Amino acid sequence: MAPPNSDVGDVQRGAGRPRDPRIEQAALAAARELLVEVGYARLTVAAVAGRAGTTKAALYRRWPSLPHLVYEAAFPDDLLKDWHLGADLRADLLGIVVGTRDAFTTPVAAAALPGLLAEFSTHPVLHNALLSRFASVFEAIDDRLRDAATAGEVKAEARSEDLLRLMIGAALIGVLLGPETLDDAWAARITDILLEGIRP
Amino acid sequence: MAPPNSDVGDVQRGAGRPRDPRIEQAALAAARELLVEVGYARLTVAAVAGRAGTTKAALYRRWPSLPHLVYEAAFPDDLLKDWHLGADLRADLLGIVVGTRDAFTTPVAAAALPGLLAEFSTHPVLHNALLSRFASVFEAIDDRLRDAATAGEVKAEARSEDLLRLMIGAALIGVLLGPETLDDAWAARITDILLEGIRP
DNA sequence: CCGATTACGATACTCTTGGTTCCGTATTCG
DNA sequence: CGAATACGGAACCAAGAGTATCGTAATCGG
Missing domain, CATH: 1.10.357 (Tetracycline Repressor; domain 2)
Known part of the structure; x- marks a missing residue:
C-alpha cells in the first residue's frame, strides 16, 4: 500500500542516504510553472530539473517518466474535494x-x-x-x-x-x-x- | 482558396513534374493502418513512408508535419455527413x-x-x-x-x-x-x- | 567507528525521431 | 530546350527521453 505518498511511483527506503524531500516539492513546483509558461509540448525534463535546482537523475529516481511527474504536478491528491452532498x-x-x-x-x-x-x-x-x-x-x-x-x-x-x-x-x-x-x-x-x- | 483539396497543407503547382497522386493515398492508408496497429505515440514518419513505399521527403512535400498527416488520415472530409434534420x-x-x-x-x-x-x-x-x-x-x-x-x-x-x-x-x-x-x-x-x- | 546502502550533483552517453538538405534522375510546361 | 518541380535514396542535424558513471555525502545497523 505504501505510505501516504501519491498515486504513482515511489517505493520504500530502508537504509542509505534519505531522499531530500525538498527536491520533490521543488520539482513539482517547477513542473507547474513550466507547464503554464511553455505548455506541455515544450516541457523538458532538463528544464524541470534546472529550475528545481537539481538534475535529471534525481527526478528519474522519483518518477518513472515525465508524464508521471506532470500528472502528479497537475492533479494533486486534494484537487477534487468532497462537496457535502445531500442538500438540494x-x-x-x-x-x-x-x-x-x-x-x-x-x-x-x-x-x-x-x-x-x-x-x-x-x-x-x-x-x-x-x-x-x-x-x-x-x-x-x-x-x-x-x-x-x-x-x-x-x-x-x-x-x-x-x-x-x-x-x-x-x-x-x-x-x-x-x-x-x-x-x-x-x-x-x-x-x-x-x-x-x-x-x- | 485552393482547389478541392483538404483542410490543411498543400499549395498550387504550375510547372514541373506533377506529384504522384498515388503517394498521397498510399500515405494516408499507411497512416491509418499504423495508427491502429501501433497507436499514435509510436507512429513515426519513417514508418508511414516505408509502408507507403515512399520516403519522408515526399511526405513532407505534402504535409507540414506528422500531426497534419494524421489529422487528414483520421478525419477525412466526409466523416461527418448531414443528417437530414427536420423530422422528429x-x-x-x-x-x-x-x-x-x-x-x-x-x-x-x-x-x-x-x-x-x-x-x-x-x-x-x-x-x-x-x-x-x-x-x-x-x-x-x-x-x-x-x-x-x-x-x-x-x-x-x-x-x-x-x-x-x-x-x-x-x-x-x-x-x-x-x-x-x-x-x-x-x-x-x-x-x-x-x-x-x-x-x- | 565501519561497512553497506542509497542519494546527491555533474557529466557523458545512447538512441529515437522530427525535420532538412543534397544528390542524380524523371517528368511536365512553355 | 530550359525552367521548374517531383521522385527515391541517403546523409544529416538538433532535440530530447532515458541511462550510466563517478566521486561525494548522508544514514543505518552493528
Missing part, C-alpha cells in the same frame, strides 16, 4: 459541475490535460490514476441519485455514470475549446439541462 | 449523438484523437480544422433548435452550443474511457436526457 439535488449537481470545471480549468491542469490524455494510451497507470480520482465522486453521485430516485425526484432508470460522464465531458470540451466560456452561467445551464433530463 | 426532434438529436459517436469510435479516429487533441495547442491550424468540421453541424442544430423553440417543443433559452458540447463531450469521454460502453442504448439514454433537459 440541484445544488449538489451544480457543485459537481463547478468542481469538475474548476479542477480542469486551473491553468496548470488546462495546460497538462491534453498532453496527459494522449499519454494515457501509453501509460495505463496514469489512466487509472486519474480515473480513481473520480471514483469517490462517482460513488457519491451514485448514492445521491439513488436517494433522489426513491424520493421520486428523478427517474429510477437514471444512471449516475451517464450523468457524471456528461458533466466531465462538458468540462473537458470546454477546456479543449477554450475555457473562457465556462463561467457560472454555463455551469447553471448545464446543471439545469441534466437535472431536467433525469426528472421523472 | 428526438430522431434528429439521436442522429447527431450517434453520428458523433461513430465519427469518434472509428478505430483509427479513436487511436488518433487523444494525440491530436494534445497537438492542438501546438498547431492551431489543426484545431480550427477539426472545429470547422463541426461548424456545419452546429449551424444545423442551431436552426433546428430555433424551429423547435418557436414550435414550443423546447425552451426558448436552450442553447444549441451547450447541447452540441454535451454531445461531443459525452462521445469524447467515452472514447477516452473505453468505447465499449457506447452502444445504441447509451446513445438513446444520452439523447433522452438532453431532450428532456431542454423541454419547456
